Each structure stands twice: as structure tokens, then as C-alpha cells.
Amino acid sequence: MKREKPKYMQIIDAAVIVIAENGYHGSQVAKIAKQAGVADGTIYLYFKNKDDILISVFKEKMGVFIERLREIAHRPISTEEKLYELVKNHYTILQNDHHLAIVTQLELRQTRKPLRTKISDILREYLSLYDYILKEGIENGVLKDSIDIRLLRQAIFGMIDETSTSWVMTGQKHNLVSLTDEVHQLILHGLKK
Amino acid sequence: MKREKPKYMQIIDAAVIVIAENGYHGSQVAKIAKQAGVADGTIYLYFKNKDDILISVFKEKMGVFIERLREIAHRPISTEEKLYELVKNHYTILQNDHHLAIVTQLELRQTRKPLRTKISDILREYLSLYDYILKEGIENGVLKDSIDIRLLRQAIFGMIDETSTSWVMTGQKHNLVSLTDEVHQLILHGLKK
Ligand SMILES: CCCCCCCCCCCCCCCCCC(=O)SCCNC(=O)CCNC(=O)[C@H](O)C(C)(C)COP(=O)(O)OP(=O)(O)OC[C@H]1O[C@@H](n2cnc3c(N)ncnc32)[C@H](O)[C@@H]1OP(=O)(O)O
Ligand SMILES: CCCCCCCCCCCCCCCCCC(=O)SCCNC(=O)CCNC(=O)[C@H](O)C(C)(C)COP(=O)(O)OP(=O)(O)OC[C@H]1O[C@@H](n2cnc3c(N)ncnc32)[C@H](O)[C@@H]1OP(=O)(O)O
Numbered sequence: 001m002k003r004e005k006p007k008y009m010q011i012i013d014a015a016v017i018v019i020a021e022n023g024y025h026g027s028q029v030a031k032i033a034k035q036a037g038v039a040d041g042t043i044y045l046y047f048k049n050k051d052d053i054l055i056s057v058f059k060e061k062m063g064v065f066i067e068r069l070r071e072i073a074h075r076p077i078s079t080e081e082k083l084y085e086l087v088k089n090h091y092t093i094l095q096n097d098h099h100l101a102i103v104t105q106l107e108l109r110q111t112r113k114p115l116r117t118k119i120s121d122i123l124r125e126y127l128s129l130y131d132y133i134l135k136e137g138i139e140n141g142v143l144k145d146s147i148d149i150r151l152l153r154q155a156i157f158g159m160i161d162e163t164s165t166s167w168v169m170t171g172q173k174h175n176l177v178s179l180t181d182e183v184h185q186l187i188l189h190g191l192k193k
Numbered sequence: 194m195k196r197e198k199p200k201y202m203q204i205i206d207a208a209v210i211v212i213a214e215n216g217y218h219g220s221q222v223a224k225i226a227k228q229a230g231v232a233d234g235t236i237y238l239y240f241k242n243k244d245d246i247l248i249s250v251f252k253e254k255m256g257v258f259i260e261r262l263r264e265i266a267h268r269p270i271s272t273e274e275k276l277y278e279l280v281k282n283h284y285t286i287l288q289n290d291h292h293l294a295i296v297t298q299l300e301l302r303q304t305r306k307p308l309r310t311k312i313s314d315i316l317r318e319y320l321s322l323y324d325y326i327l328k329e330g331i332e333n334g335v336l337k338d339s340i341d342i343r344l345l346r347q348a349i350f351g352m353i354d355e356t357s358t359s360w361v362m363t364g365q366k367h368n369l370v371s372l373t374d375e376v377h378q379l380i381l382h383g384l385k386k
Contacts, residue, residue, distance in 0.1 A: 024304060107304055111216055154359045155355070158355025158356065162350055182340045185337075186344075191336045192381040
């Protein structure tokens with residue numbers, strides 16, 4: 001497996017920094033190689049091209065995150081608690097890594113179709129955990145059964161994602177993780193007094 | 194004023210179609226000129242470059258939309274009704290124009306900083322109407338006063354925006370406008386039974 005080779009993860013981690021600092025367009029493969037401390041040619045032993053690097057970055061980092069979330073989804077805790085952990089963990093991974101947050105909220109929003117399709121495929125795996133938690137909550141009578149589960153999933157992800165993007169766009173100044181309580185309130189009970 | 198010249202709006206409308214069909218990257222100015230039925234040189238009488246066309250498209254289309262929303266925000270109706278109209282109008286403008294929806298949900302998500310800043314400035318004007326409605330709702334005792342208004346604004350926009358993007362990404366197949374009731378329910382009352 002590629003990822004067992006130490007240089008693979010070294011290049012992935014370097015790519016996050018270079019893409020965050022230079023934008024995806026300005027991140028030549030040579031820059032990523034330099035940051036990783038490997039020869040340009042070494043990159044092509046592991047990756048086909050720059051798009052392949054971006055997809056691999058997302059896949060690797062999301063893979064670890066999805067594992068953590070999957071564990072939470074299967075804990076013997078309430079649906080409310082699972083949703084709380086979902087929001088909190090999402091915010092935490094972004095807040096803990098300045099560069100990762102920029103790449104996730106800005107640079108991964110690529111418009112080219114083939115790239116976008118690959119990004120969506122990885123995102124789908126993450127969002128399927130939302131479906132798992134939501135379905136369980138509906139079956140247990142905790143959540144409303146009158147709203148389409150796809151809509152619930154999109155609405156929750158949309159809230160988390162947009163608050164994260166606003167945080168990145170305004171310079172990562174306020175505390176993102178500390179929004180968890182309020183967002184959790186909103187998800188469960190809405191705005192109405 | 195530029196926009197009083199008939200060719201200006203003709204180019205704007207052509208750009209929406211060309212960008213939706215070819216992606217921003219594949220939308221050469223010559224293609225937009227051809228679609229608009231004007232000479233290439235004519236474009237440069239109105240626009241500095243392709244980025245200027247994209248920004249102008251967003252500015253013009255949003256300008257009309259913001260006017261409609263501003264009128265709704267000032268109607269003598271309840272906060273709940275204003276929020277309903279906000280969601281419904283947002284979905285309606287996207288659902289009524291296949292090309293505009295693609296440009297808004299995909300092609301406007303540009304990562305280059307200067308472009309992004311200009312797009313954000315226009316978005317800020319739209320979102321200030323959310324703030325107006327939310328503040329009024331809090332003052333009238335209809336909405337919770339325990340949640341930061343910036344967070345409320347981001348959460349509502351996030352729900353609307355993500356449901357719209359999912360609708361575009363899955364091929365504009367389901368009826369977006371008909372999600373209004375469920376989204377309005379979620380915004381006001383949340384997921385909890
Ligand atoms: C062909 C086009 C046709 C269009 C036709 C119409 C179609 C329908 C409608 C279309 C919808 C629009 C779609 C737009 C698509 C393109 C744009 C996107 O990508 S959208 C998707 C991606 N989303 C985006 O791109 C939007 C990202 N957001 C932003 O860029 C900005 O929030 C802003 C520009 C919207 C406002 O910025 P600003 O004026 O600065 O005001 P803020 O209040 O935000 O911040 C003020 C201060 O408050 C701090 N603070 C904030 N929140 C919190 C909090 N929760 N807790 C605590 N603190 C918080 C913050 O740190 C700051 O601190 P400081 O500086 O004072 O110390
Ligand atoms: C450096 C990286 C490090 C990452 C580390 C970890 C960091 C923390 C976490 C990060 C978060 C992830 C950020 C990702 C950023 C990049 C991606 C974005 O741009 S995200 C921001 C932008 N967002 C996006 O890019 C996501 C956009 N969404 C999508 O692309 C897709 O929804 C999908 C791929 C997620 C699932 O697709 P699919 O598997 O197809 O499943 P569906 O269920 O959706 O659809 C199935 C069917 O249901 C129909 N239907 C759907 N909804 C409704 C409804 N409400 N009512 C009625 N019907 C509805 C639909 O028409 C379809 O019909 P048919 O075909 O069966 O006839």
C-alpha cells in the first residue's frame with residue numbers, strides 16, 4: 001500500500017500547507033516537493049498529478065476523521081449526544097489545523113467536473129454517517145419523522161459547513177469549537193423562542 | 194450608466210448560459226461574445242476582463258433579487274412569514290433558471306482571493322437582510338435572544354445554500370421550491386420531535 005511508505009504521508013502533509021498558503025492554482029508540484037523535502041520526481045512515484053494530490057489529501061484526512069465519527073455513531077449514547085459530538089468533532093478538526101481549514105473550506109470547492117465528482121464521492125461517505133445517526137433517532141422516536149432524511153442531512157451539514165466557511169473567511173479569529181452548544185441547540189430546537 | 198446600454202444586459206445574460214454550460218475556466222470571452230451576438234471587442238467596452246464579467250453577472254442578478262427581498266423584509270407581516278418568503282424566494286429564483294443555478298451554486302465558488310473578496314462584498318449585502326429580519330424577530334420576542342445573530346444568519350443561509358447545492362449536484366431533479374415548508378419548519382423548530 002502506498003500509504004505505508006513514509007514519503008506518501010510526508011507529501012500529503014506538505015501539500016496541505018502549500019495549497020493553503022498559495023492557493024491550489026499557485027501550488028506547483030515542485031513547491032509541494034520542496035516543502036516535503038523530496039525530489040520532484042519522487043512525487044510522481046506516488047501521485048499521477050496535482051489533482052491526484054488534492055484528492056488524496058482529502059481522502060486520507062477524511063478517512064481518519066470518518067473512522068472517529070463512525071466510532072461515535074456506534075457508541076451507546078443518545079441521538080442528541082451523537083449530534084453534539086458530530087458538530088464538536090467537525091469544528092475541532094478544523095480549528096486545530098489552520099492550513100487544513102483553509103484547504104477544506106476554500107480550496108476543495110473546485111468547479112471542474114471530474115475533480116468535483118471525486119470530492120463528492122468522498123463526501124458521500126462522511127454524510128452517510130449523518131444518515132445513520134438520523135435514521136436511528138427517527139426510529140427511536142427522538143427526531144421528527146415528517147422531514148425527508150436527505151433534507152435533514154443537508155441542513156445539518158449546511159449549518160456546520162457555512163459557519164466554518166465564515167470563520168475561515170473572517171480570518172479564523174473567533175472560537176469555532178465554542179459555537180458547538182448554540183449550533184446543537186439550533187439543530188434540535190430551531191430559532192423560535 | 195453601463196447597464197442602460199442594451200448590450201450590457203445582453204452580455205450578462207449570455208455569460209450566465211456560457212459559464213453554466215462550459216464552466217468558468219472554459220468560458221472564453223469570445224464564446225460569451227458569440228452567445229450574446231456581439232463582436233469580441235464590444236465586450237471590452239463594458240467589461241475589463243472575464244473576472245469582471247463574472248462579478249457583474251453576480252452583482253446584477255443579486256441586485257434585482259435583493260430589491261425583492263428588501264421589499265419583503267419591510268412588509269407588515271410576521272417574522273415567521275418573512276423567513277418563509279426568504280426561503281421560498283431563494284429557491285424559486287434558482288429553480289426558475291437552470292443556468293443561473295449552476296453558476297450560483299458551482300461556478301461562483303471561486304478560490305482566488307481577489308475574486309472571492311468581490312463576491313463576498315455582494316453576498317454581505319444579501320445577508321444583511323437576514324440580520325434585519327432576525328433582529329426584528331428577537332426584538333419582538335418571537336426568536337430566541339440567546340444565540341448570536343451572526344451564527345443564526347450563517348446557519349439559515351447554510352441550510353438554504355447546501356440544499357440548493359445538493360439539488361444542483363444531483364441534476365436539478367427534485368422540486369427545490371417544494372422543500373420550503375420543511376426547511377421553514379427546521380429553521381423555526383429544529384429536528385427534535
Ligand atoms: C449568477 C448569480 C446569480 C445570483 C442571483 C440570486 C440567487 C439566489 C441567492 C444566491 C445566494 C448567494 C450565493 C453566493 C455564492 C457565492 C459565494 C459563496 O461561496 S457562499 C458559500 C460560502 N460562504 C461564504 O463565502 C460566506 C463566508 N462569509 C463571509 O465571507 C463573511 O461572513 C461575510 C462577507 C458574509 C460577512 O463578513 P463581515 O462583514 O466581516 O461580517 P461577519 O458578521 O461575518 O463578521 C464580523 C465579525 O464577527 C466575527 N464572527 C463571525 N461569525 C461569528 C460567530 N458565529 N461567532 C462569533 N463571532 C463571529 C468575525 O470573526 C468578525 O470579527 P472581526 O473581524 O470584527 O474581529
Ligand atoms: C484537506 C481536507 C481535510 C478534510 C478533513 C476533515 C475535515 C472536517 C470535515 C470536512 C467536511 C467536508 C468538506 C468538504 C469540502 C468539499 C466538498 C464541498 O464543496 S461541500 C459544500 C458543497 N456541497 C456539496 O458539494 C455536496 C452536494 N451534494 C452532493 O454532491 C450529493 O448530494 C452527494 C454526493 C453528497 C450525495 O449524492 P447521492 O449519493 O446522489 O445521494 P442523495 O441522497 O443526495 O440523492 C439521491 C436522490 O435523492 C434526491 N434528493 C436529494 N435531496 C433531496 C431532497 N432534499 N428532497 C427530495 N429529493 C432529494 C436526488 O435528486 C437524488 O435523486 P435520484 O438521482 O435518485 O433520482
